[in-house]
Amino acid sequence: MEAYRALEKRFERLSHLEGVSQVLHWDRAVMMPPGGATARAGQQATLDVLAHEILVDPTTGDLLNEAEGEAASLDSWQAANFVEMRRRWRHATALPADLVEALTLKSAACEMAWREARAQNRFADVAPLLTDLLALVREKAQAKAAALGLGPYDALLDSYDPGTRSADVDRIFGELRSFLPGLIDRVVARQAALPVPLPLDGRITVPAQRKLARKLMKTVGFDTQFGRLDVSHHPFTCGVPDDVRITTRYTAGDFTESLMGVLHETGHALYERGRPAAWKNQPVGEARGMTIHESQSLLLEMQACRSREFVRFVSPLMREVFQGAGDAWSPANLERYYLKVERSLIRVEADEVTYPAHILLRYDLERALVTGGLQVTDLPGAWADGMKALLGVYVPGDALGCMQDIHWFGGDFGYFPTYTLGALAAAQLFQAAIRADGDVLPGIARGDFRPLLAWLGPNVHSVASRHSTQDILHNATGAPLGTAAFRAHVEARYLS
Amino acid sequence: MEAYRALEKRFERLSHLEGVSQVLHWDRAVMMPPGGATARAGQQATLDVLAHEILVDPTTGDLLNEAEGEAASLDSWQAANFVEMRRRWRHATALPADLVEALTLKSAACEMAWREARAQNRFADVAPLLTDLLALVREKAQAKAAALGLGPYDALLDSYDPGTRSADVDRIFGELRSFLPGLIDRVVARQAALPVPLPLDGRITVPAQRKLARKLMKTVGFDTQFGRLDVSHHPFTCGVPDDVRITTRYTAGDFTESLMGVLHETGHALYERGRPAAWKNQPVGEARGMTIHESQSLLLEMQACRSREFVRFVSPLMREVFQGAGDAWSPANLERYYLKVERSLIRVEADEVTYPAHILLRYDLERALVTGGLQVTDLPGAWADGMKALLGVYVPGDALGCMQDIHWFGGDFGYFPTYTLGALAAAQLFQAAIRADGDVLPGIARGDFRPLLAWLGPNVHSVASRHSTQDILHNATGAPLGTAAFRAHVEARYLS
Numbered sequence: 001m002e003a004y005r006a007l008e009k010r011f012e013r014l015s016h017l018e019g020v021s022q023v024l025h026w027d028r029a030v031m032m033p034p035g036g037a038t039a040r041a042g043q044q045a046t047l048d049v050l051a052h053e054i055l056v057d058p059t060t061g062d063l064l065n066e067a068e069g070e071a072a073s074l075d076s077w078q079a080a081n082f083v084e085m086r087r088r089w090r091h092a093t094a095l096p097a098d099l100v101e102a103l104t105l106k107s108a109a110c111e112m113a114w115r116e117a118r119a120q121n122r123f124a125d126v127a128p129l130l131t132d133l134l135a136l137v138r139e140k141a142q143a144k145a146a147a148l149g150l151g152p153y154d155a156l157l158d159s160y161d162p163g164t165r166s167a168d169v170d171r172i173f174g175e176l177r178s179f180l181p182g183l184i185d186r187v188v189a190r191q192a193a194l195p196v197p198l199p200l201d202g203r204i205t206v207p208a209q210r211k212l213a214r215k216l217m218k219t220v221g222f223d224t225q226f227g228r229l230d231v232s233h234h235p236f237t238c239g240v241p242d243d244v245r246i247t248t249r250y251t252a253g254d255f256t257e258s259l260m261g262v263l264h265e266t267g268h269a270l271y272e273r274g275r276p277a278a279w280k281n282q283p284v285g286e287a288r289g290m291t292i293h294e295s296q297s298l299l300l301e302m303q304a305c306r307s308r309e310f311v312r313f314v315s316p317l318m319r320e321v322f323q324g325a326g327d328a329w330s331p332a333n334l335e336r337y338y339l340k341v342e343r344s345l346i347r348v349e350a351d352e353v354t355y356p357a358h359i360l361l362r363y364d365l366e367r368a369l370v371t372g373g374l375q376v377t378d379l380p381g382a383w384a385d386g387m388k389a390l391l392g393v394y395v396p397g398d399a400l401g402c403m404q405d406i407h408w409f410g411g412d413f414g415y416f417p418t419y420t421l422g423a424l425a426a427a428q429l430f431q432a433a434i435r436a437d438g439d440v441l442p443g444i445a446r447g448d449f450r451p452l453l454a455w456l457g458p459n460v461h462s463v464a465s466r467h468s469t470q471d472i473l474h475n476a477t478g479a480p481l482g483t484a485a486f487r488a489h490v491e492a493r494y495l496s
Numbered sequence: 497m498e499a500y501r502a503l504e505k506r507f508e509r510l511s512h513l514e515g516v517s518q519v520l521h522w523d524r525a526v527m528m529p530p531g532g533a534t535a536r537a538g539q540q541a542t543l544d545v546l547a548h549e550i551l552v553d554p555t556t557g558d559l560l561n562e563a564e565g566e567a568a569s570l571d572s573w574q575a576a577n578f579v580e581m582r583r584r585w586r587h588a589t590a591l592p593a594d595l596v597e598a599l600t601l602k603s604a605a606c607e608m609a610w611r612e613a614r615a616q617n618r619f620a621d622v623a624p625l626l627t628d629l630l631a632l633v634r635e636k637a638q639a640k641a642a643a644l645g646l647g648p649y650d651a652l653l654d655s656y657d658p659g660t661r662s663a664d665v666d667r668i669f670g671e672l673r674s675f676l677p678g679l680i681d682r683v684v685a686r687q688a689a690l691p692v693p694l695p696l697d698g699r700i701t702v703p704a705q706r707k708l709a710r711k712l713m714k715t716v717g718f719d720t721q722f723g724r725l726d727v728s729h730h731p732f733t734c735g736v737p738d739d740v741r742i743t744t745r746y747t748a749g750d751f752t753e754s755l756m757g758v759l760h761e762t763g764h765a766l767y768e769r770g771r772p773a774a775w776k777n778q779p780v781g782e783a784r785g786m787t788i789h790e791s792q793s794l795l796l797e798m799q800a801c802r803s804r805e806f807v808r809f810v811s812p813l814m815r816e817v818f819q820g821a822g823d824a825w826s827p828a829n830l831e832r833y834y835l836k837v838e839r840s841l842i843r844v845e846a847d848e849v850t851y852p853a854h855i856l857l858r859y860d861l862e863r864a865l866v867t868g869g870l871q872v873t874d875l876p877g878a879w880a881d882g883m884k885a886l887l888g889v890y891v892p893g894d895a896l897g898c899m900q901d902i903h904w905f906g907g908d909f910g911y912f913p914t915y916t917l918g919a920l921a922a923a924q925l926f927q928a929a930i931r932a933d934g935d936v937l938p939g940i941a942r943g944d945f946r947p948l949l950a951w952l953g954p955n956v957h958s959v960a961s962r963h964s965t966q967d968i969l970h971n972a973t974g975a976p977l978g979t980a981a982f983r984a985h986v987e988a989r990y991l992s
Contacts, residue, residue, distance in 0.1 A: 012538075013542050013546075016538050016539045016541075016542035016543075017539075017542060019535060019539045020516060020520065020539045020542075020543065023519065023520060023523055023539075024516065024519060027519055027523065031527070031724065032739060033720060033721055033722055033723055033724055033739055034721055035719070035721045035722035035723075035738045035739060036722065036735075036736070036738050036739030038738065039515060039736045039737075039738045039739055039776075040739070042508075042512050042515075042777070043512045043513075043515045043516045043519075045512075046509050046512035046513060046516075047512075047516065049509075050509075050546060223531070224529060225529055225530055225531045226529055226531035226532070227529055227531075228527065228529055239532075240532070240535045241535075242531045242532050242534065242535045243528060243529055243531060243532030243535055243536070280535075281538070
């Protein structure tokens with residue numbers, strides 16, 4: 001096992017470099033003074049180049065080939081680890097160095113132009129750069145497709161969610177398309193018939209929100225010995241398993257976004273913490289992919305913490321910390337805020353029922369962009385048409401339309417579907433957890449998440465990347481990923 | 497200049513890695529949750545190894561040899577940069593890889609044991625590890641001595657303060673030894689004859705201290721666009737020129753340490769910020785060494801900000817922010833706090849008059865330890881004897897004696913003398929600045945540090961590592977580093 005051991009050392013080094021990048025990323029978003037941006041970009045680029053060089057170094061390829069001969073002596077974790085090493089190496093070596101560099105430079109330029117163009121609501125200002133960037137992304141997709149034996153879009157998808165293929169996405173999203181518009185209609189009509197929720201009076205200060213957020217993080221199982229909560233413009237989770245950093249943002253007077261945001265990120269954080277300590281710095285110990293990662297944040301936020309059980313548990317805490325009084329702070333009234341469904345323009349503000357429609361649109365468009373069926377100049381029109389068809393909303397400008405998300409302008413194509421695959425997986429996993437242990441929901445009702453975590457541990461967290469996304473979900477829920485659990489969840493929560 | 501240009505690229509990469517290490521160091525001391533320590537140690541070790549590998553890679557040596565042939569075409573900055581590249585390479589290649597690793601491991605183990613041994617006041621618990629570590633340090637000193645053509649102690653000193661030799665230190669410290677004890681006697685006797693200072697009543701809260709600290713940082717020229725102030729257990733400065741992080745610690749009820757601490761670190765920070773932007777990521781653009789660095793913090797703290805002029809400027813601000821009243825907040829009474837001299841056991845709490853005595857002791861002892869004239873088991877006795885002889889104080893235990901500082905237990909021998917060389921340089925530079933520009937002191941009296949910075953810029957900050965420490969000081973002050981300015985300063989401030 002000499003070659004395999006040498007690979008483990010090499011990948012441990014890569015893992016440490018990735019951990020360093022995580023600290024830098026967190027620091028940039030949370031702590032760094034603005035003047036440090038250029039220096040930080042140079043530091044980050046150096047780390048990226050060094051990591052890439054280690055991976056594509058001919059020695060890595062030689063060791064991988066040698067280690068093939070040692071396969072018989074590897075145990076099942078080591079064998080899975082070896083598969084993941086090979087996968088990473090394939091992705092890295094698929095691209096020539098000059099394409100990697102061109103993509104880095106063009107992405108940075110396009111992202112910068114996008115910020116300005118979005119602020120000015122002028123898509124034309126960023127369209128030429130996006131066109132150039134897309135050409136490079138297509139080149140990347142072709143190169144990866146050739147190396148991985150996949151279609152171009154699947155080759156991109158595979159880097160965010162290993163093993164997920166557009167054929168599966170098409171099947172699952174096809175089901176969604178068939179029932180989602182009708183479901184949205186019914187939920188919106190039902191909510192429209194209800195009286196407006198009572199206003200939440202109280203002292204909803206930022207310190208009070210922070211206090212409650214910390215309390216709830218602890219309730220669901222976050223240990224501040226191994227992580228932090230801070231503030232950033234866009235909430236995120238990053239770090240390493242023993243040092244998980246999550247962020248949120250606070251709005252004085254409105255706690256609904258900050259609290260659910262913290263619980264969402266805590267779901268990510270628990271997955272980071274829960275993977276096997278023994279494989280911490282190896283590829284097999286990493287998160288499986290974005291579908292599983294998002295399933296863990298949405299399971300906690302959408303399934304567990306917007307449940308009737310949790311709202312009942314949390315409403316007296318909210319009333320106390322915000323010094324609220326009266327019926328407005330009853331569980332029933334709070335639910336009205338947490339379960340409000342409306343057709344809207346912005347993905348990141350969408351509720352769980354309309355959210356998949358935003359993703360269906362992006363999936364169609366980005367596939368067409370990558371495969372050449374759609375040109376950048378035609379994007380705004382296609383976006384507006386899609387929003388009309390899927391959600392029935394009018395797009396008043398590209399800033400609220402095709403420029404709202406950073407992904408494409410930063411070169412990320414193939415990422416969007418994982419948000420909805422994650423939402424579907426969350427529903428399916430939560431359903432399975434409840435079936436497996438009758439104390440999961442009663443636990444949540446009393447603020448005890450141990451039964452839920454006791455199920456997620458062996459079924460999801462501690463599997464890490466030992467199995468594929470598909471196998472993890474199948475093993476945990478007894479069925480391949482589908483839409484049934486999600487549909488049943490929405491109907492039960494919003495229509496019964 | 498192809499080889500030289502290739503070296504610049506290589507050293508830029510090293511500079512970025514060093515910048516990353518700075519962020520990690522800051523984060524560890526200021527932000528990191530305790531559980532992250534092991535992961536962080538792995539990340540830091542990986543960065544150190546990668547940087548070392550880049551430096552000792554045979555290509556670096558080849559390029560240095562090739563670039564010798566290009567010397568004629570280099571301008572003066574490039575030539576100085578090339579000298580610094582060679583110097584770093586010599587230091588790095590002097591040590592075999594196994595010695596570097598052994599030192600890293602043993603230092604970490606000894607430092608950890610030291611924390612416990614100091615807390616328990618049991619030197620015997622750490623003595624065996626310190627003995628082992630010292631053996632490795634001696635090996636290191638021998639190896640560097642051979643590679644650099646220096647004596648063993650000088651070879652260590654050179655890594656903290658390039659170009660400084662113990663022959664110079666002996667001369668300068670010899671002068672100090674001749675007059676310091678008498679000077680301390682006279683100052684202490686004079687202060688003993690004065691009535692005790694009036695107690696500082698007021699609301700000396702931590703937020704009020706923080707507010708004033710930030711205001712004073714701004715007053716002396718720190719720009720928060722390019723840096724931060726935070727809290728850590730031990731104050732320090734780190735970061736990169738466009739992102740300088742300084743820390744302090746606050747004690748409710750006592751602002752004297754926190755405010756002067758912030759001004760001390762701000763002196764370091766201004767040196768970081770003030771070096772030439774064009775050479776930011778090259779060796780010649782780095783800080784010259786610890787003597788110059790410490791001269792900048794002490795010049796700001798001890799020379800400028802404990803001056804009668806500054807105390808007069810700052811006293812109404814203090815009175816206001818701390819809601820003080822009465823004569824206690826007069827400049828004369830505040831000076832009594834800021835200029836208190838007493839013989840004490842602890843270096844980091846010492847005033848500027850007795851501080852050099854602490855260093856004279858450490859210099860003698862560490863040289864004897866490195867060259868073999870003193871064994872670790874004899875250290876506590878030698879320490880107690882030295883404190884008796886130099887300061888006339890009795891050492892009640894090793895925790896307050898030879899275990900008080902981290903340096904030796906972390907493997908740092910040859911660092912201590914730079915504190916006092918820096919103090920002497922600060923006095924000499926400040927004297928020269930005042931002579932060169934009659935508005936320096938009046939500026940400080942009105943809270944305007946621009947005249948001082950206008951002198952420090954060309955004379956110290958922007959020289960970076962283009963000249964040696966010795967040349968920088970000679971060029972700026974017209975004389976080699978000596979004790980005259982320091983002595984004159986102490987006599988003027990404390991005895992007139």
